[in-house]
Amino acid sequence: MTHVALPELPASRTWIDGSPEPSAVAEAGALHDPNTGRRLAAARASSLEQVERAVGAAHAAHEAGIWRELGAEGRAPVLERFADELDALAEDIARLDAVNSGVPISVTRLFGGSNGDTVRDVVARSRALGDSRRLEADHGDVRLHREPWGATALIMPWNAPSAMAVKKVAYALAAGATTVLKPSPASPWSTELVVEAAHRAGVPAGAVNLVYGGGDVGAVLVADPHIRAISMTGSTPTGRAIAAAAAPNLTRLRLELGSNNPAIVRADADVEATAAALVSGAMKLSGQWCEAPRRVIVHDALIDDLVDALVRELGRLRIGSSLDEETTLGPVAFEARQAELESQLAALEAAGAHAIRVGDERPEGWFFTPTVAVAEHVDLDVEIFGPLLTVQPADDDAEALRLANAGHVGLAGYVFGRDEDAARVLGRDIRAGEIKVNGTSVLDMAPGSAQSFFGASGIGGHGDADVLDFFSGVRVVGVDRPGLPL
Structure with missing residues (x-):
């Protein structure tokens, strides 16, 4: 087998309210080179206290409204800078994803090279949709407003780490939502670069938070009542566990799960x-x-x-x-x-x-x-x-x-x-x-x-319009119709 030099491996830092800090659990398993089986690094995980603070930061940022109230046009320049930052990271991301997933670098380069354009496409769609529109009503002003649900958990798979992280966070941010990202413990590295890029681009503190870990971290994250929406891609057993944990809070779910196609x-x-x-x-x-x-x-x-x-x-x-x-x-x-x-x-x-x-x-x-x-x-x-x-x-x-x-x-x-x-x-x-x-x-x-997603393959669906719609609800505000009989 041809042995190729490994990329530089970034630290798996927990990001809370715009600042990185060491992930508190220093030994949460190990990460290996799938090409050789050689141990590369200890897998670090966030503590449950860090998870709670990350959710709290996302919730506080949503309540403060700094990101949400910018509107689609105000958010667009920040997201476009985010896209530019991702362009500059394309090769680093491709190499990290190839090591984390085993996917050939010829393919991870396609993902890494398209991440910036993914964000630009989302910005264009968000601008076209807008934040509100006037409804046809003869008697007065009635408008339909789009509002993000609140703090949103984004849970990524290990097979396409950066592509899934970028797509989920771009759609959530374009809708005005604040987020907590959790990559798979098997593929953490490129998500670190994605989150760092978002902060360099000027996303407000609290809008993008990042935690690491396995099922214990995920369970705390999805069960927190301040999390109002969850977008997860992964296995059907994990999806069922998330749905059960989120059910008491009636949390909005988008789960893309497995299928023997x-x-x-x-x-x-x-x-x-x-x-x-x-x-x-x-x-x-x-x-x-x-x-x-x-x-x-x-x-x-x-x-x-x-x-x-x-x-x-x-x-x-x-x-x-x-x-x-x-x-x-x-x-x-x-x-x-x-x-x-x-x-x-x-x-x-x-x-x-x-x-x-x-x-x-x-x-x-x-x-x-x-x-x-x-x-x-x-x-x-x-x-x-x-x-x-x-x-x-x-x-x-x-x-x-x-x-x-x-x-x-x-x-x-x-x-x-x-x-x-x-x-x-x-x-x-x-x-x-x-x-x-x-x-x-x-x-x-x-x-x-x-x-x-039919049957046990998930809840929700694909499609750019579907994904953008998931992260926000609609609210109608206007003058009531006069003279109605009931």
């Missing part, structure tokens, strides 16, 4: 093109993409040819260090992720699956050999999250649809077939928020795209 391959599919698209989708982010195809459901007549084509496509991947420019598939992010994938594969094999591993076993690091598991039946309650793709047969479209809608689904789905109209009609009945025909790209299919 189905991909139906119809009898008329182009086998080679389908295999290329499936491998591209399943292996993105080292297989750690929440909308990746996980379960391939293929017409009986094509299964042997498709499996052969999938193996050929997997064989074209260049497996290596996430910091190597030539790598197309890196390691998974941490040891427990690797262990869970091995356990899931063992369970599939015990149930009769035939596993085809493509590539050499690696003696160091958190690598999982890309694998196709072929079985008559696939029954996994927990999301597959890594370079493991299952394939199962179906007699016809009706059986394929039944299988696609079974189990832990709801986020995304895919249909492959030469007859695109027929594929689209079939996709209309997959119970998921986004169904793509003959492709597995990460980006939206159209500028106005939006998707809800």
Whole structure:
């Protein structure tokens, strides 16, 4: 394996009311290089007292109204400076994310390089929407006002650390909300840079706070009654725990969770093109993409040819260090992720699956050999999250649809077939928020795209308008209509 120099690792500092301070818990586990398994640093965590102070600072800043009362136009220049700061950090962020997640640097550079534009897009959308609008009313002035709910918890995943931190905080700040960010304990470093950039850009003290830690920190954060909205991306079990903790406070929730996304391959599919698209989708982010195809459901007549084509496509991947420019598939992010994938594969094999591993076993690091598991039946309650793709047969479209809608689904789905109209009609009945025909790209299919999280895949949805709407409510203020009978 090619060994590439590691980036400089920033301190994981807790930020409260505009100022950084050491995170109080000095030994909260360890952070490793997923390419080698070597220990890099102790994981620091915020104390529960620091979490309470961070929430208090966000709540006080909301009550003071300094950020909220600037309005969309007043907030825009600060956010534009934030975007410029992120542009300057693009390479540093890319290298840190590659180490924290195992995602190849060729991909983390795309994320790091687009963070500034993400903020600019949010600013443009916020300006166009405005803070209020006059409603049509003949009798007098009636207006609809947008108001942030209050202090907001932003909880990030480990697979795309900076991209999720930037998107969540940009939308929250554009809506006028104050925030407390909590990155995954597995991927803390780039969030430190994002928060520091926000403060250099002039975001007021208290508007962006940052805490570190695992489930104990998260539990205190989401249960605090001063937190009025929670945006979280992560696993379904964690999402359920957050919903339960937030329920007594009736906290507003947006939870993007997991899904074993189905991909139906119809009898008329182009086998080679389908295999290329499936491998591209399943292996993105080292297989750690929440909308990746996980379960391939293929017409009986094509299964042997498709499996052969999938193996050929997997064989074209260049497996290596996430910091190597030539790598197309890196390691998974941490040891427990690797262990869970091995356990899931063992369970599939015990149930009769035939596993085809493509590539050499690696003696160091958190690598999982890309694998196709072929079985008559696939029954996994927990999301597959890594370079493991299952394939199962179906007699016809009706059986394929039944299988696609079974189990832990709801986020995304895919249909492959030469007859695109027929594929689209079939996709209309997959119970998921986004169904793509003959492709597995990460980006939206159209500028106005939006998707809800169906079933156990979450609460809320995607779409720029949806995300901006989440962070604020609406209030109508005006002169009452005279002479109403009731």
